[in-house]
Each structure stands twice: as C-alpha cells, then as structure tokens.
Amino acid sequence: MRRAFEEELNQLHEQFYQMGLMVSESIYQSVKGFTAHDKEMAEKVVNNDHHINEQQVMIETKSIELIALQQPVTSNLRRIITIMKACADLERMGDHAVNVAKATIRVKGNKKDLAIENDLAVMAEKVKKLVERSLTAFIETDVEEAKRIALKDDEIDQMAFDIHKHTLDEMKNDPELVLGATNYILVAGNLERISDYVTNLCEWIIYLESGKITELNTHNTLDNTSFQ
Template sequence: MRKVFEEELKNLHYQFSQMGLMVSESIYKSVKAFTSHDKELAKSIILNDPVINELQVKVERKSIELIALQQPVSSDLRRIITVMKACADLERMGDHAVNIAKATIRGKGNKRNYAIEQNLADMADDVKILVEKVLTAYVELDIAAAKDIAAQDNTIDEMAFKIHAETVDEMKKDPELVLGATNYILVAGNLERISDYVTNICEWIVYLETGTITELNTHNTLDDPIL
C-alpha cells in the first residue's frame, strides 16, 4: 500500500515538472510573439492555455483524492500541499503569458519602440531563467537555491520599474507611441508578476523541507510549523 502511495506522489511531482516546462515555454513564446508582432504564435499560446489549466485541475483532484483516501502523515501531507500550491502558481504564470499574447494581438500595427522591446525581451529571458531554476530547485529540493532565486525577484522588479519609466518618457516625446506603449507597461507588469509567483514556489520548497512558511523577500517567518 505504501509503495502505491509513493508512486502516486512521484507521479504528482512529475506532472508538476511537465506543467512547469509548458508554462516556461509559454512565457518565452509570449514575449517572442510580442516583440516580433507574431499574431499566429500569440494565438497558439492562448489555445494551449486550457491544456495547462486542465493539468492543474488533474493534479488538484488527485491531491485531494490522496488526502481523503490515504490519510497521509504530516511529511507526506506537506508534499501533497506543496505540489497543489505550486501548481496553482504555475497556472497563474500561464495566465500572465496569455495576457502578453493577447497584448500582441491587440497591439498589432501600433508604432513600435525597438529599444524598449529589447529591454522587454531581456527581462523575459531573465524571468524564464528564474522559472527554469525554480523547477530544478523543486525537483532537487534545494532550499539554498530556492532562497537565492527568490532574492533575484528584486532585480526583476527593478527592470519592470525601469521599463515603465522609459515608456512614460518615450510617450511624452512621441504621442504616436502612446497606444502601443501602454502594452509595453502591461507586458512588463505581467513579467514582474510571473517572477512573484516564482518566489511563491521558492517559499513552498522551503515549506516542503521544513514545515515552516517563510516569506523569503521580507524574511518574515512564522514561528510555528504548520505540519
């Protein structure tokens, strides 16, 4: 019976990894579509989003089933809670990738600023790397890596702020840029939110190992473990 339970847990973590790879690819493609004004690529991201959503639902249903039928001990329950919460964060990342894809379709034909678009592409590369790193940290249960990844969220915040400021300045100089430039701010904001969800997953990695919820960016740790 225990062997079957362990296999089911292992499958949950595998599904999380697969979902993470899909989300990471969506993030990369969404910004690529935006900066190249590739409407068809943007549509493919939107069409693939239900697949990501369905995988998240499957993981959640299986997790609830394991809790209800297996009555896991505290350490196993932490593993189940972690995969449920982390999958929910991945699903939200996918939603933000869809938002970027929709901005591509909405902004087709608007006047462009290639310097800002390059900054967005650079920001997207950094965010994608963080997503890939957090997936690895999750699989390897690497708390040190999780804390380091979470600390890099501040850099992403700074990039988003810089792009926002640059965009506002350019809109003041060139009124024809206003319509398209609002999408630059939207894309930067969505990338910043994706980075926030990466931090959330880092916190769940720490929780999985320690049973303590830790807000990594504020160093605010609850005194009592949940489980």
C-alpha cells in the first residue's frame, strides 16, 4: 500500500510538471504569435487553453482522492496541498498567455514598432526560462534555486517598466502607433504577471521544504503550523 501511494504521488508530480511545460509552451507561442503577427498561432494558444484547465482539474481531483483515501502523514500532506496550490498558479499563467494571444487576434493592420516587439520577445524568452527553472526546482524541492529564481522578478519588472515607457514615448511621437501600441503595454503587463506567479511557485517550494509561508519579495516569513 505504501509503495502504491508513493507511485501515485510521483505520478502527481509528473502530471504537475507536464502541465507546467504546457503552460511554458503556451507563453512562448502567445508572444511569438504576437511579434510575428501570426493569428493562426494565437488562435492555437486560445483553443489549447482548455487542455491546461483540464490538467488542473485532473491534478486537483487526484490530490483530493489521495488525501481522502490515503490520509497521508504530515510531509506528504504538505506535498499534495502544495501541488494543488502551485497548479492553480500555473493555470493563471496560462490565462495570461491567452490574454496575449487575444491581443494578437484583435490587431488589424495597426502600425508596428519592431524595436518594442523585439524587446517583448526578449522579455518573453526570459519569463519562459524562469517558468521552466521554477518547475525543475519544484520537482527537486531546490530551495536555493527557488530563491535565485525569485530574485529575477525585479529584472522582469524593470523590463516591463522600460517597455511601457518606451511605448508611451513612441505613441507621443507617432499618433499612428497609438491603437496598436496599447497592445505592447498589455503584453508586457501579462508577462510581468506571469513572472509574479513564478515567484509564487518559488514560495511554494520553500513551504514544501520548511512548512513556512515565505514572501520572497518582501522577506516576510510567517510560521504556518497547520501541516507541520
């Protein structure tokens, strides 16, 4: 029975990791579609979002079954609950990728700024890598890596700020950019929010290891004794 439970727990981890890879690919395709003006790719991101949602439901259902049927001990209970919480963050990342894709679908012949679009592509690649690093750190319960990843959020915030400022400056200089350039701000904002959810994942890694809820960006740590 114990071995069977461990196998089910490992399967739950694998399902979580696969969901994360789906989200990472969705982020990549959404921004690639936006910068390449590829509405077909954007529509693919929107249409595939239900697979991410289904994966979340499957993980949460399996987690509840394991808790109800196996009555796991403290450390395993914390692991299952952490997976449930973290997969909700993944699902929200997927929603932000869909927002980017929908911006691509809305654009109709608006004037483009290739420099800003290149900055968005660079930002998206950095965010995608952070998502993938956080997934690996989660599976390996690598607390030190989680802390390193979380520190990168400031860099992503700065990139979003710079793109926002650059976009506003260009809109002032060229009124023909106004309609299309508002989407640059939208895309940067969604990427910044995805990075925030990466930080959430890093906080769950620390909770998984220590039983403490840690706000990495504010260095505010609270003891949580519910599952210790």
